[in-house]
Amino acid sequence: MRNIPRLFICMLILSAMCLSPQGQVTAQSSTTQTYSCEQQPLVSDLLAETHQENWVNWIADLSGARPVTISEQSATIATRNSFALFTKPATLTAYTYVLERLRAWYPAGQVSEESYEPYGAGITWKNIILDLPGSVTPQETILLTAHLDSTGGSNNAPGADDNASGAAALLETARLLQHRNFQRSIRLIWFTGEEQGLQGSKAYVNSADLTGIVGDINLDMFSYDGDGDRCFELHVGTLPASDTLGQCIVQSISAYGLNLKEDYLLAQAISASDHASFWGKSIGAVEIGENFYDQGNPQTGCTGRDETPNYHTANDTLANLSPQSLNFGFSIYQAALASAYALAGPLPDSVYYSLYLPEMMK
Numbered sequence: 001m002r003n004i005p006r007l008f009i010c011m012l013i014l015s016a017m018c019l020s021p022q023g024q025v026t027a028q029s030s031t032t033q034t035y036s037c038e039q040q041p042l043v044s045d046l047l048a049e050t051h052q053e054n055w056v057n058w059i060a061d062l063s064g065a066r067p068v069t070i071s072e073q074s075a076t077i078a079t080r081n082s083f084a085l086f087t088k089p090a091t092l093t094a095y096t097y098v099l100e101r102l103r104a105w106y107p108a109g110q111v112s113e114e115s116y117e118p119y120g121a122g123i124t125w126k127n128i129i130l131d132l133p134g135s136v137t138p139q140e141t142i143l144l145t146a147h148l149d150s151t152g153g154s155n156n157a158p159g160a161d162d163n164a165s166g167a168a169a170l171l172e173t174a175r176l177l178q179h180r181n182f183q184r185s186i187r188l189i190w191f192t193g194e195e196q197g198l199q200g201s202k203a204y205v206n207s208a209d210l211t212g213i214v215g216d217i218n219l220d221m222f223s224y225d226g227d228g229d230r231c232f233e234l235h236v237g238t239l240p241a242s243d244t245l246g247q248c249i250v251q252s253i254s255a256y257g258l259n260l261k262e263d264y265l266l267a268q269a270i271s272a273s274d275h276a277s278f279w280g281k282s283i284g285a286v287e288i289g290e291n292f293y294d295q296g297n298p299q300t301g302c303t304g305r306d307e308t309p310n311y312h313t314a315n316d317t318l319a320n321l322s323p324q325s326l327n328f329g330f331s332i333y334q335a336a337l338a339s340a341y342a343l344a345g346p347l348p349d350s351v352y353y354s355l356y357l358p359e360m361m362k
Contacts, residue, residue: 035248037252037338037342043252043346059164063160079158082193082196095128125193125199130187133185134183140183141187144219145217149200157314158317161290166222191274204277205281215278220289223326226309235273237279243266252342263295
């Protein structure tokens with residue numbers, strides 16, 4: 001930042017001083033725990049930079065639909081089973097692939113690994129964590145999470161829907177947010193061991209400092225829409241903080257015209273994904289997934305069950321996800337991205353630079 005011309009900095013500060021009253025209120029909202037998930041220009045700008053092709057390409061990489069480069073070698077990711085992720089040669093796994101992408105984009109201090117022992121001494125698995133610090137109240141954190149692992153066979157578990165769809169969403173988010181600023185912090189976590197009983201997320205909530213976490217938006221298996229009704233499940237549960245997250249997602253769908261219908265599940269919400277680990281610590285969390293259960297909500301047009309036939313099998317491949325399903329999944333990803341970004345409180349560049357003017361002028 002020290003190389004930014006002083007005249008340019010001063011112009012930015014003048015712009016910040018001329019913000020509308022509405023912009024000033026937004027900049028102060030983090031201290032009062034208020035969140036706006038209505039239509040916002042900065043969120044619209046971010047969504048305009050998203051492209052379905054990018055997200056699908058990440059799914060292709062993670063599910064073995066095309067070769068990738070890992071540790072300067074060509075490789076095909078045939079499985080993301082947690083046992084396979086951390087056995088030799090570990091350098092050619094999806095875990096290393098994600099880690100290398102993040103380290104290419106962000107300073108080392110923002111990318112970390114959390115080791116844990118799911119079955120006691122002798123077996124060590126890891127979660128990947130990316131921290132994007134906020135500029136006003138960095139101690140308040142929005143989590144966006146997904147499990148990286150898959151199941152369906154140790155050597156052939158492509159897991160395109162479950163859950164390359166979620167892991168790919170986090171990769172695309174990491175790429176998009178490299179040069180964006182926000183009031184609160186955003187933390188992206190790729191959990192492992194989810195298919196073995198939420199091992200990675202349980203380890204995280206039992207070891208991390210959870211102070212200041214606003215809530216967790218968990219993405220798990222959301223790219224199958226066999227009947228074309230664009231209905232997905234929003235597992236909210238009964239914590240008030242979870243409802244704040246859920247309502248934000250519903251508002252985002254409407255605000256940005258994403259053409260989705262949701263089953264908004266409270267008491268019926270399932271606990272079979274990583275969001276449940278946060279519920280166990282009384283932290284707000286929601287799970288976003290496709291219409292897997294028969295818990296229809298006629299008020300929103302969601303009825304019946306639309307379960308993927310390839311669940312937990314070697315047939316969970318990108319080739320078995322139709323264009324209709326992928327478009328549906330991409331809209332769900334956009335809803336999650338818009339919500340996480342809105343909850344974090346987007347900041348214009350002019351405000352961001354005004355906050356750091358004393359340091360930049362040195």
